[in-house]
Amino acid sequence: MKIKCSKVNLLNSLNIVSKAxxxxxxxxIxxxxxxxxxxxxxKLTANDLEIGIETILDGEVIEMGRIAIEAKLFNDIVRKLPNSEIFIETTPDYNTIIRCEKSKFVIPSKSGEDxxxxxxxxxxxxxxxxxxSLKEIIRQTIFSISxxxxxxxxxxxxxxxxxxxxxVVSLDGHRISLRNLALKGNASNVSVVVPGKTLNDLSKIITGGVDDMVTVYFTDRHILFEFExxxxxxxxxxxxxxxxxxxLSMDHKIKVRVNNRELFDCIDRASILMRESDKxxxxxxxxxxxxxxxxxDTMMGSMNEEIEITKDGEEIIIGFNPRFLTDVLKVIDDEDIFIYMRDAKSPCIIRDDAGTYIxxxxPVNINAGAY
Amino acid sequence: MKIKCSKVNLLNSLNIVSKAxxxxxxxxIxxxxxxxxxxxxxKLTANDLEIGIETILDGEVIEMGRIAIEAKLFNDIVRKLPNSEIFIETTPDYNTIIRCEKSKFVIPSKSGEDxxxxxxxxxxxxxxxxxxSLKEIIRQTIFSISxxxxxxxxxxxxxxxxxxxxxVVSLDGHRISLRNLALKGNASNVSVVVPGKTLNDLSKIITGGVDDMVTVYFTDRHILFEFExxxxxxxxxxxxxxxxxxxLSMDHKIKVRVNNRELFDCIDRASILMRESDKxxxxxxxxxxxxxxxxxDTMMGSMNEEIEITKDGEEIIIGFNPRFLTDVLKVIDDEDIFIYMRDAKSPCIIRDDAGTYIxxxxPVNINAGAY
Known part of the structure; x- marks a missing residue:
């Protein structure tokens, strides 16, 4: 096997497959x-048996063949090479030779057959x-997987x-995130559950461009994302x-409209006084x-703050895990949000009128009499 | 005690004293x-008994007094407050009240008398x-303390x-760093040894401006840096x-002139194949x-590379810990450097003609016959 390619192209391709x-x-292996x-x-391939990634490297074929190279070392070497042409070739005893300008690395490798x-x-x-859209919909839901x-x-x-x-729906027993997205063109009806790790990895390698498309294929046991x-x-x-x-459907008794940013900042500040272990x-x-x-009000101190809102319905005193609220607020782009509540023990719903998100x-149990 | 100040000023002052x-x-306490x-x-003060920092906060005094506040919590709160005026006051039972816009924090604190x-x-x-100059001279020597x-x-x-x-001199038994700096104005003759931690902390809080001056005072047991x-x-x-x-003085037999950047990049690449434990x-x-x-040549693979140099004197084969060389090369701003050597067992010296640095x-023992 022998190929020639630019450092930039090789590094891009390595960054993509390395996620798997x-x-x-x-x-x-x-x-x-x-x-x-x-x-x-x-073709460069990585496969951890849960997720597999293949990408085509833009380069010149000098001699056909295949070899498996330890990913971290390969990445480290390529990153430190001069920004120039790289030649990669293999020896019959499974060594890989990497040349770039006056630099020559020889590293032991493995047969591609394994x-x-x-x-x-x-x-x-x-x-x-x-x-x-794919990158956004993952970001807007992935935080509430378990x-x-x-x-x-x-x-x-x-x-x-x-x-x-x-x-797209995620839930962890304490909260639910739901996003709807209208698709263009033909879309098959399907229903599958995709591992969170796959979605996290995918998020890191798709560019997130508005004009760059992804085709998603579904079978009974696999999902395949194809792009570029x-x-x-x-x-x-x-x-x-x-x-x-x-x-998701609840008769609410209270509807509140509040500025997203103000509410986020206030809860974010309050979180300083809380340790995860406190609850x-x-x-x-x-x-x-x-x-x-x-x-x-915690061991570390207390905080009080007020925010102007508009409200329909009754008064209410209700307790929350602050992170559950900030997680939601930071993935909503709307300036104002609507919060629907029923009582201090019923779930609280944040959704827009268009039904894009729910x-x-x-809530967390509190002794309302104390407040 | 009661004061008023801007968030920006308070945060700056906190960042400075927090280093101590x-x-x-x-x-x-x-x-x-x-x-x-x-x-x-x-006045804000922090003191870990090795190093102490005092800084004057630009703000308005409403009522005199003193209080000691837990640094991390205080920092966290101020950082998350709106970019606005902050009021800080204490209660007789050593609570501190921090107000900013509609936000109010109350945190338990300690008597300043302790x-x-x-x-x-x-x-x-x-x-x-x-x-x-002070920031540079620290950066150019601090890496070789033990x-x-x-x-x-x-x-x-x-x-x-x-x-x-x-x-300024530092050494760890394997290498020595020495920098000379001509001072302006009156300078007292002194000789003291300053803890590395002090110099690291100081580096982080001085701005590094060419026109911002520092006065350094010396006593038998302390050093004091005064600025702004x-x-x-x-x-x-x-x-x-x-x-x-x-x-520092050695009869050399070989003098080499080499491009700093080329040599650094080459050794940096070679380091990929080395683990600290390998030696x-x-x-x-x-x-x-x-x-x-x-x-x-290591367990992980091998690398070969060559660099064009100009040379006076004999041929030599000599081994180095690669990090000891890169540490030095990256703090020298000269495009070309001069390396002086005697034999494979004598120390190697990198210095400029002006005597600014040595x-x-x-070297590391190698079996020269094998190369």
């Missing part, structure tokens, strides 16, 4: 990147959306396509996702004087 | 910042230099003033510093063809 390199494994050189193309190929995906059901492996389905996100609308010279294949999580319809709530009192009073947050 | 707040201590409010000034004052320093012996507390003097730097020249509204006081390390004159050297061969050949690096 296993970091904790006892199988050394999973720590490698496979270079597959065909008559007319150079590498696990990506699964073949049938391209039947698909949707298409922009990289921008990291508790005991309930595997909670560690992923529901991707459901129905009548040309993609709905790259494909990302991931296993799906098996099982039926949670029914959430009932949680102390922020207490929100909504009064008939069209003000929201926020209060925190966020549900469970 | 103790982070690992069993004495809670050392984790505090003292606010001392006099009739006409507000705080350890900074030592009084006699301002007899002094020098003056720019913040830029972090081994067994030899306390090696954890500091020699500051020696003689005939209007400041000489701030003073930094530190204990000195006791004992007589190492005699290094003999190490493998980079092998440098200087040949009569006016080339320097660099070679590394760096000494001990």
């Amino acid at each position: 390199v296993s970091t904790k494994t006892t199988l050394p 999973l720590e490698c990147i496979l270079i597959d050189v065909y008559a007319d193309s150079i 590498f696990t190929e990506l699964p073949q995906i049938e391209k039947e059901k698909s949707i298409e959306l922009s990289q921008f 990291d508790n492996e005991n309930n595997k389905l909670m560690t992923g996100e529901l991707f459901e396509v129905k009548d040309g609308v993609l709905q 010279n790259t494909i990302v294949v991931s296993r799906l999580l098996e099982g039926e996702y949670f029914k959430i319809v009932q949680m 102390k709530p922020i207490v929100v009192s909504i009064k008939n004087d069209n003000r929201m009073y926020l209060k925190v 966020y549900v947050v469970l | 707040v103790s982070t690992k201590t069993t004495l809670p 050392l984790e505090c910042i003292l606010i001392d409010v006099y009739a006409d000034s507000i 705080f350890t004052e900074l030592p009084q320093i006699e301002k007899e012996k002094s020098i003056e230099l720019s913040q830029f 972090d081994n507390e067994n030899n306390k003097l090696m954890t500091g730097e020699l500051f020696e003033v003689k005939d209007g020249v400041l000489q 509204n701030t003073i930094v006081v530190s204990r000195l390390l006791e004992g007589e510093y190492f005699k290094i004159v003999q190490m 493998k050297p980079i092998v440098v061969s200087i040949k009569n063809d006016n080339r320097m050949y660099l070679k590394v 760096y000494v690096v001990l």
Whole structure:
């Protein structure tokens, strides 16, 4: 095998596939990147058996062949080479020679035959959306997946396509995030649960451009994202996702309109006085004087603040985990938000009129008499 | 006590004094910042008993008094407050109330009487230099102090003033860094050893401006840096510093001129193949063809590279700890550097003709026959 390419192209391709390199494994081959050189193309692949990424490297084929190179070392070397042409070739005893200007590295490598190929995906059901939309919809929902492996389905996100609308849902038992996105073109109806790690990795390698498209293919066991010279294949999580319809529809008694930024800053400040281990709530009192009073009282000190709001309905005193609120507020771009509540024990819903997003947050029990 | 100040001014002052707040201590008062409010000034102080910092806060005195506030919490709160006026006042039971716009924090604090004052320093012996020069001379020498507390003097730097020249020296048993700086104005002759931690902390709070001056005062046991509204006081390390004159003067047999950047990049690349635990050297061969050949061979792989040089004297094969060389190269601003060597076992010296800097690096034993 022998190829020639620019440092910039090689580094870009390595950055993409590296997301699928296993970091904790006892199988050394999973720590490698496979270079597959065909008559007319150079393909880089990484595969940690959960997620696999393939990308085509823009370079010149001098001799066909394949080799598996330890990813971290390969990355480190390429990053430090001069910004110039790089030649890569292999010796019969599985050494890789990397040359650039006057620099020559020789590193032991592995036979490409030991590498696990990506699964073949049938391209039947698909949707298409922009990289921008995909990156945004992941950012706006990924924070409320669970990291508790005991309930595997909670560690992923529901991707459901129905009548040309993609709905993405995540939940962790304390809160629900839901985003709807109208798709263009033909869209197959599907319902799958995608691992959170896949979505996090994908987010880092898609450019997020408004005009750069991604095609997403679905099978019963896999999801495949195809964009530019790259494909990302991931296993799906098996099982039926949670029914959430009932949680989203609620007769509210109070509706509050509040400036998103002001509320975020106030809760963010209050969080200084809280340690995760405390589990102390922020207490929100909504009064008939069209003000929201926020209060925190912990071992470290106390904070009081008020924010002007507009309100329909009764007064209420309700407690929240402050991070559950700030997580939601920071992914909503609207200047003002609407909060719907029923009583101090019922879930609180933040949603827009257009139905683009619905966020549900469970309150924390407080002794309302004390406030 | 009651004061009023802008968030920006308060945050700046807190950033300065925070460098002297103790982070690992069993004495809670050392984790505090003292606010001392006099009739006409507000003074912030922190003191970890090794280093103490005082700075004057630009603000309005409403009521005199003093209080000690836990530094981290105080910093966190101020950072998150709106960019507006801040009011700070104390209650008789040692609570501090911090108000900004509609936000009000109440945090438990400590009596200012428990705080350890900074030592009084006699301002007899002094020098003056720019913040830029002081920051540079620290950066150019601090990397070769030792972090081994067994030899306390090696954890500091020699500051020696003689005939209007400041000489700063650091050494760790494997290498020596020496910088000379001509001072303007009256300069007292002194010789003291300043703790490395003090110099690191100081570096972070001086602006580094060419026109901003620092006055440095010396006593037998303390050093004091005075600039703008701030003073930094530190204990000195006791004992007589190492005699290094003999190490700096050597009959060299080889003198090499090489491009600093090219040599740095090459050694930096080679370091990829080395782990700290390996203790493998980079092998440098200087040949009569006016080339320097660099070679590394480890478990991870091998690298070869050559650089064009000009040379006076014999050929040589010599081994180095690569980091000892890159540490030096990156603090020299000259485009080309001069390296002086005698044989594979004698220290190697990098210095300029003007005598602004001298760096000494001990070589690593290699089996020269193998190269």
